[in-house]
Amino acid sequence: MPVLTYLEAIRQGIWEEMERDPSVFLLGEDIGAYGGAFKVTAGMLEKFGEERVIDTPISEAAIVGAAVGAALMGMRPVAEMQFMDFIACGFDQIVNMAAKMHYRWGPAVPMVVRGPSGAGVHGGPFHSQSNEMWFVHTPGLKVVMPATAYDAKGLIKAAIRDDNPVIFYEHKFLYRRIKEEVPEEDYVIPIGKAAVRREGNDMAVITYGAMVWTALEAAQELEKDGLSLEVVDLRTLLPYDEEAVLASVRKCNKVILLHEDTRTGDMAGELAALIAEKAFEDLDGPILRITAPDTPVPFSPPLEEYFLPNTRKVIEAARKLAEF
Amino acid sequence: MPTNVIMPQMGESVAEGTITKWLRKVGEPVGRDEPLFEISTDKVDAEIPSPAAGILSQILVKENETVAVNTVVGVIDGEGAAVAAPATEAEEEVPSPPAVPAAAPPPTSAASASVVTAAGGPSAPTATLEVRSSPLVRRIAQDNQVDLTQVQGTGLGGRISKKDILAYVEQRRSAAAGRATAAPAPSVQPPSATPAAVQPAPAPGTFAGPTQVVPMTPMRRQIAEHMVASKRTSAHVYTVFEVEMTKVVEARERQRGEFERRNGFKLTYTPFFVRAAVEAIRETPVINSSVDGANLVYKRDVNVGIAVALETGLIVPVIKRADEKNFLGIARAVQDLAERARTKRLSVEDVQGGTFTITNPGSFGGLFGLPIINQPQVAILGVGAIEKRPVVRDDAIAIRSMAYLSLSYDHRVVDGAVAEKFLGRIKQMLENWDEPVL
Numbered sequence: 034m035p036v037l038t039y040l041e042a043i044r045q046g047i048w049e050e051m052e053r054d055p056s057v058f059l060l061g062e063d064i065g066a067y068g069g070a071f072k073v074t075a076g077m078l079e080k081f082g083e084e085r086v087i088d089t090p091i092s093e094a095a096i097v098g099a100a101v102g103a104a105l106m107g108m109r110p111v112a113e114m115q116f117m118d119f120i121a122c123g124f125d126q127i128v129n130m131a132a133k134m135h136y137r138w139g140p141a142v143p144m145v146v147r148g149p150s151g152a153g154v155h156g157g158p159f160h161s162q163s164n165e166m167w168f169v170h171t172p173g174l175k176v177v178m179p180a181t182a183y184d185a186k187g188l189i190k191a192a193i194r195d196d197n198p199v200i201f202y203e204h205k206f207l208y209r210r211i212k213e214e215v216p217e218e219d220y221v222i223p224i225g226k227a228a229v230r231r232e233g234n235d236m237a238v239i240t241y242g243a244m245v246w247t248a249l250e251a252a253q254e255l256e257k258d259g260l261s262l263e264v265v266d267l268r269t270l271l272p273y274d275e276e277a278v279l280a281s282v283r284k285c286n287k288v289i290l291l292h293e294d295t296r297t298g299d300m301a302g303e304l305a306a307l308i309a310e311k312a313f314e315d316l317d318g319p320i321l322r323i324t325a326p327d328t329p330v331p332f333s334p335p336l337e338e339y340f341l342p343n344t345r346k347v348i349e350a351a352r353k354l355a356e357f
Numbered sequence: 358m359p360t361n362v363i364m365p366q367m368g369e370s371v372a373e374g375t376i377t378k379w380l381r382k383v384g385e386p387v388g389r390d391e392p393l394f395e396i397s398t399d400k401v402d403a404e405i406p407s408p409a410a411g412i413l414s415q416i417l418v419k420e421n422e423t424v425a426v427n428t429v430v431g432v433i434d435g436e437g438a439a440v441a442a443p444a445t446e447a448e449e450e451v452p453s454p455p456a457v458p459a460a461a462p463p464p465t466s467a468a469s470a471s472v473v474t475a476a477g478g479p480s481a482p483t484a485t486l487e488v489r490s491s492p493l494v495r496r497i498a499q500d501n502q503v504d505l506t507q508v509q510g511t512g513l514g515g516r517i518s519k520k521d522i523l524a525y526v527e528q529r530r531s532a533a534a535g536r537a538t539a540a541p542a543p544s545v546q547p548p549s550a551t552p553a554a555v556q557p558a559p560a561p562g563t564f565a566g567p568t569q570v571v572p573m574t575p576m577r578r579q580i581a582e583h584m585v586a587s588k589r590t591s592a593h594v595y596t597v598f599e600v601e602m603t604k605v606v607e608a609r610e611r612q613r614g615e616f617e618r619r620n621g622f623k624l625t626y627t628p629f630f631v632r633a634a635v636e637a638i639r640e641t642p643v644i645n646s647s648v649d650g651a652n653l654v655y656k657r658d659v660n661v662g663i664a665v666a667l668e669t670g671l672i673v674p675v676i677k678r679a680d681e682k683n684f685l686g687i688a689r690a691v692q693d694l695a696e697r698a699r700t701k702r703l704s705v706e707d708v709q710g711g712t713f714t715i716t717n718p719g720s721f722g723g724l725f726g727l728p729i730i731n732q733p734q735v736a737i738l739g740v741g742a743i744e745k746r747p748v749v750r751d752d753a754i755a756i757r758s759m760a761y762l763s764l765s766y767d768h769r770v771v772d773g774a775v776a777e778k779f780l781g782r783i784k785q786m787l788e789n790w791d792e793p794v795l
Contacts (some may be wrong), residue, residue, distance in 0.1 A: 099473045141701060284520055286493050307394075314492045314493060314495075315492070315493050316493055317494060317518055317519040318518075356512065356513050357491075357513050357516065
């Protein structure tokens, strides 16, 4: 099996879907001749031509609006946000149009808005945000964030085939750092299903995106202390896999919720509420959250390091929870 | 096409229900609207009809399990359909139960819950409030009948962790097994060397003999909470009148045959008492009130609840607007509600909105009872057995049909004189019964 990076896996997934279905097309800033700011779409223009790989002006509102219109007309647009931070310019088209059309009058809106998010690359406050919760709080959308190359390919394919608008978050820190064997054949990862990345008994770490790897590192370290961590990768944030979350809580009885998004109104808060509501009697300790603080992502590398959760923070929290 | 069978919502505040009985086995056919299972909820017990015709292919929630409203409890495969394997896709289709807002418990029942705990006394394995543990540990303790004060906590600040209680349960189990095997050979150790350390001392007052632990049904729990809450809420005072029932008994004896022939059901004594109570309430409306903070709320309708004993508990269906019904209307309502109570066909509305309650402790021969007020009402009438007794009439001993009527009333709002006047009016009406019953 060929070894692909996370980024190459996404490219392969899109590529296969373009070959498979002529209604799939791409639009975004510099995705054609330049191959995209991160080169996700490199080679696509040459292969599929300028009618299916469209370089657009710098207007996310126009990109998303055009995608919504094309989706309504039966196409399957895949719109790239050069950075997911810029999706804010297309926000109205996503939350008030794409997300609500099926509810209001029934049409399918099969579109994907994808792009890089997340910090750890010293990108500063406009190029590092984790803004997934804007869309997790918007019924009518699906929100996906893969952590592995295998999942990245399987989930982008599922997203393109889905009849709902899907916001597809790619973690830019993982783009070229994650390499793994990815099958060349066609496969999809179902949207809405979490994956247990590591089995454990003493506590569950529920996380997604780049923090899956942080959790796995911490789990490996803590194994030396005899502490067994289970690591759950949500993969989809909306609709998230309630059963998988509850199953791990019921198994381990202690839980840490981890992500690099800021704290207030975050995914961890949602999961904590779910666990308190549905698995209260299975808890043997407090539900702990490890998140970024409520600030913009700092530009300064030392401040960014302080801002982001990391292996050390997870280990400290896990030891504290183990004592409980 | 398989059809999911869901736990229905019996009243908007009800969040969960217990399946008390499946009326079909897996693989058995069922017609649409035929009774499929019986449930018990906080409000009402009911028989639930099948949503579709077909074969009951799966039972997902077993008897005596409690699940949230809208939980899929079983699956019916359509007529002629092959036995559907539980496809994973189908499982995905199952809507997760919507977060039904849990019924805000009436303040009294919340308060009563704490009373129950505090008053639980010797039998409850508690004192947990002083023991630091976790929800999981408390559940394990309850499941295994562990008194948490006996468990050594090793967690932060002496907290009992999962590890601690599992170790305790395991130790107790092996100690018990050890005792069992050691018993036939008592000479092995002198009594003084009994390994006392391994045997957890039973909690003070705990019954040490063999027991059977049966979880309370939702109805039982509801009754328990409701009764304790009422005792705590109302200042109960009781008064008992002796009432001569001769005229009522005569009226019933004279008309019972004709009554049943005309109406198709038996003439009982209950409608006589309801009629008399409604009449008396007209003259003492405070009996039909309730307390809301610093206010007295007088209800315009007189809705009389009738306590009906069931095999598994007690339910109080309500005759709505009894003050607007004549004797026959009341008799018919009593008959209908009692019948539906026994066949579990009461709706939630049938048990709501009562303003006054009548209970009948005399049906098995009790002379009189002192019932607990059905909150938020302020009085309840207890009807004792009707029997012939020697009484003094015109300085001679005569044989008369007599009954004791008791009234429990809430002295916060009903004073003794009012209660006496009310019960006196009932007595007067029954003793001089002159209403047509047909």
